[in-house]
Amino acid sequence: MGILSAMNSAVGGLGAQSFALENISGNIANSSTTGFKRKDTSFADLVRSNTSNPARVASGGVQASSRSTITLDGDIQGSKVDTHLAINGTGFFTVSADPLDNTIGARYTRAGDFEQYYDSRNGQTYLRNGSGYSLIGINMTPAVGEDPKGPITIDKTSQSAKASTQITYKLNLPTEPVTTYSTANKTVAGANIYNPNWPAGSAAPISYTISKTGKVVGNQVTDFMNNSISGGTVTVYDAQGTPAVVQLRWAKFDEVPSSPTPATAATVTGSSALPANGSLTSLNSTTFTVSLDGGAAKTVTFGAGAFTGATTRSDVATAIQTQLDTAYGAGVVTAKVDATTGVLSLESAAGAHTLAVAGADVTSFFGATNTAVAGTNVIPPSADAGRSEWGLFYRNLETHDASNTTDAVWTQVSSNTAVTNGKLGRTAVNDGGGNVPGSAAWTPTYTNTAPTGFFFDKSGKQIDATSAIAINNLTVSGKNFGTLTLDMGATEFADKNGLATANQLTQDGYSTGAFEGVSIDDNSGIVSYNYSNGQTVQKWKIPIAAFNGASYLKAEDGGAYTETIQSGSPIEIDGTLSSSALEASNVDISEEFTKLIVTQQAFSANSKVITTADQMMSDILQIIR
Structure with a gap:
């Protein structure tokens, strides 16, 4: 019985090693197959008897089974075909064995050698790999009621033209534009400002006409070009795809000084003289107040014995000055007495200031009408200090008649700003005396009904939002x-x-475009159509499926798999792809040859066991004879 059991075990061993040889042979044969996953062989022993005596348990037979390596990736290798794909890490492509047969369930593969394949049955072009499986994707622009998931098709029809509807323009304008005129007149103040004002008595210049009409005609072009800078060009399209180059140009029309011109001083001058020298004791026990720039009033006060019969008018000014220096600091407000008239006055330091005096005894020092002259030399800061104004124009005609006074060569783009006191767009009107604009007697007078410029504050920030002009x-x-x-x-x-x-x-229109091919984004897995007009349209997204029990997927022909109960249902994951690349087989030839040698030795050893058992059986038969 032992000899027969040994012979049976050896026969089982031959079968197991033959099975292992079959896997090794298949692995070697598919060592160049895209995305192929090798089959390893696992061996399990079979117990010959169920004796309870461990010492009498003999080695039994062997059973061989395949072990999947689906989860082991192959190397990623570059390819010259744009539609060849490789998955980086976990996951599978979802494919269809026949894109026209919905009854065939989805299959899954790592073989990403997809290429465009024209199916004459329905005239569609699919992405199909070398094993005949068509790639399934998610349509990013499905028709109403259409299931977005299905075989990826490539539509090679031309793209229709689209008329331009929007221009997007982001730029920086220089604080000091360098124009042809400003370059030639560097010593002229404000040479880079294209001012629509003009001196009284002179004829209306070209710049005024532009600001009034919103267009630059033929005889104004030279002057306009000399006083403006280029803003770039953009090509727009009509509904038929006809292009036109739009040239843009900027002219600076206004710049409000950041600081007003300082006044020499703000003054309060008395309306009558101080009492005569020797008679100034009348000012004892008197007070008055001084307010600078609308601040809290400071009191100047004198005691009962402040002045005597020897006091002079200049002594009074000195006494007032002492108290002003204490209140405001030295030199901020100065007290003076005119040596001839004896009139007292207060004067601020140079700059934009205001002065005011008050109090019960103010008339004793300044007279009854002094307040009328307080702050008369002040130039208050402008609310628009630092503001600038620009005009934007686009070109209508490439060629023009330099003597034409009607047809627009450049047209102004109105900003629709809320600013009401800009220069661009103002209209000159008759002044109060009925004098017409530009006449010798005309006092420049304007209305500001439709400002059309673009405004910037002193920090260079645009004042109004202009996102929908x-x-x-x-x-x-x-x-x-x-x-x-x-x-x-x-x-x-x-x-x-x-x-x-x-x-x-940029702008959003384009001309008609011929189909040029597809491109696949590595990170998102999005398949885009590319056209000769430079447009790219995102059409499909390639999903990547994963399984909790990927090793238990059922193998199909062509490196594909189908789900099983043990593998679980597919789970869509955020995997990454490599386009123009393929995943190589995970077969290691040197390792397979090593396994081949071991398998061959094991097979030979099993055959030797059979030979030995046969010899032993012959010996037993000889004993019987």
Whole structure:
């Protein structure tokens, strides 16, 4: 019985090693198969008897089974085909064995050698790998009622043109623009400001006409170009895809000084003289107050014996000065007496100040009408200090008649600002005396009904939001492109070259585009269509599926798998892809050859056991004879 059992075990061993050889052979055969996962062999012993005596338990037979290596990745290798894909890490591509047969369940694979395949049955182009499986994706623009998940199709029809509806413009304007005129007149103050004002008595200049009409005509072009800077260009399209280049240009029209011109002083001058020398004792026990720049009043007061018969008018001014220096600091407010008239006055330091005097005894020092002259030399700071104003224009005609006074060569883009006192867009009117603008007797007078400039504060920040400006009937070279929306964001910071710097100048239209191919984003797995007009349309997203029990997936032909109860249902994960790449087989040839040698030796040893058992059986039979 023992010899027969040994022979049976050896036969089982031959079968097990043959099974292992079969796996090794398959692994070696698929060592170059994209995404192939090798099959390892596991051996399990079989107990021959169930004797309770451990010392009598003999080695039994062996059973061989395959062990999956689905979860072991292969190396990622580059490819020249854009649609070849490799999964980095965990997960599988979801594929269909037949994109036209919905009854066939989904399958899963790591073989990402997908290429465009035209199916003559329905005229669609799919992404199919070398094993005939079509890649399934999620449609990012599904039709109403359409299941977004399905086989990825490639639509190679041309893309229709789209008319431009919006221009996005982000830029910085220089605080000091360098124009042709300012370059030639560097010593002229304000040479880089294109001022729509003009001196009384002179004819209305070109700049005024521009601000009034919102257009630059032929005979104004040279002057306009000399006083403006380029703002860049952008190409817009109509509904048929006809392009037109829109040229932009900026002119600076106003700059409010950050600081007002300082006054020589603010003064309060008395309306009558102080008492004569020797008669100033009348000022004893008197008080008055002084207020500087609207602040709290400071009191100047004198005791009963402050002045005597020897006191002079200059002594009074000195006594007042002493108290003012204590109240405000030395030199802030100065008391003076005119040596000829004997009139007392107070004077502030130079600058934008106001002075006022009051109190019960103020008339004893300054007279009854002094308040009328308080602060007469003051220039108060402007609420718009540091503000600047610019005008934006676009070109209508590439060529023009320099003598034309009607047709617009450049048209102004109105800002729709809420600022009411800008210079650009003001309209000159007859003054109070009925004098017409530009006449010798006319006093410059304007209305500010429709300011159209772009305004910036002293820090260079745009004053008004201009994210939805309507450019009505944008016309270039005689073609009307309708109304476009200008989304603009600008700053006004110093630029050493004095130029406008466009950080973004784009629009949303395009011409007709021929299909050029597809591209796949590594991070998002999004499949995009690329067109000759430069447009890219995101169409599909490639899902990556994972399984809790991936090792228990059922293998199918072509490196595909189907789910089982043990594997669980697929779970969509946020995996990453490598496009223009393939995952190689995880077979290690050197390791397979090592296993092959071991398997061969084991097979030979099992065959030797059979030979030995046969010899032993012959010997037993000889004994019987």
